[in-house]
Amino acid sequence: MVMAGLSLALLGCGTTRVSPSTYAGSPESPDIVLMVEAGAADEIAEAKVTGQDDEQVVVEVRLTRGEPAENAAGHTLEATVRLDGPLGGRQVVDQEGRAIPQA
Numbered sequence: 433m434v435m436a437g438l439s440l441a442l443l444g445c446g447t448t449r450v451s452p453s454t455y456a457g458s459p460e461s462p463d464i465v466l467m468v469e470a471g472a473a474d475e476i477a478e479a480k481v482t483g484q485d486d487e488q489v490v491v492e493v494r495l496t497r498g499e500p501a502e503n504a505a506g507h508t509l510e511a512t513v514r515l516d517g518p519l520g521g522r523q524v525v526d527q528e529g530r531a532i533p534q535a
Contacts, residue, residue, distance in 0.1 A: 446477075446496055446497075447477045447478065447494040447495060447496055448494065448495050448497055449492060449493070449494050449527065450468055450470075450493050450494070450495050451493070451526040451527075451528070451530060451532070452466040452467055452468050452491065452493055452526065452532050453467050453468060453469050453508070453532075454467045454532065454533050454534065454535040455467065455491075455524050455532050455533075455534060455535065456534065456535045457519050457524075457534070458519070459518060459519050459520050459521065460518050460519075461518060461519060462514055462515045462516070462517055462518055462519070463512055463513070463514050463515070464489070464491075464512070464513055464515065464519060464524065465510050465511070465512050466479055466491060466493055466510065466511045466512075466513060466532075467508050467509070467510055467535060468493055468495065468508065468509045468510075468511070469506060469507075469508055470495055470506055470507060470508070470509045471497065471498065471500055471506050472498070472500065472505060472506060472507060473497075473498025473499055473500060474495045474496065474497055474498050474506075474509070475495065475496045475498065475509070476493065476494070476495060476496075476509050476511045477494045477495060477496040478492070478493070478494040479491070479492070479493045479494075479511030479512075479513050480492055480513060481513050481514070481515060481516075482527065484515060484516055484522070485522075486522070487522060487523065488522050488523045488524070488525050489515055489519070489522050489523070489524050489525070490525055490526070490527065490529075491513060491524060491525070491526060491527075491532070492526070492527050493511060495509075
């Protein structure tokens with residue numbers, strides 16, 4: 433029990449919430465792939481759906497920021513999240529309600 437609480441505390445401390453740059457997914461699929469522009473040493477700590485209804489899907493992505501290497505170029509990270517049903521015509525938005533364009 434103590435370990436689970438410690439893990440959750442550590443996850444929240446060293447991460448930064450970011451907005452995906454784009455997403456990919458078929459209207460018939462319950463899975464969407466979120467694309468995030470990140471630094472060369474960054475990693476996805478968590479990607480999840482935080483809300484969904486008939487009109488939109490709200491997603492959250494958290495990155496663990498790595499130490500930037502000299503002259504290291506950034507890259508695109510991908511994370512797959514599962515919806516409660518097919519995407520259909522719903523809009524994908526970030527935590528602030530900004531629309532995320534489809535790739």
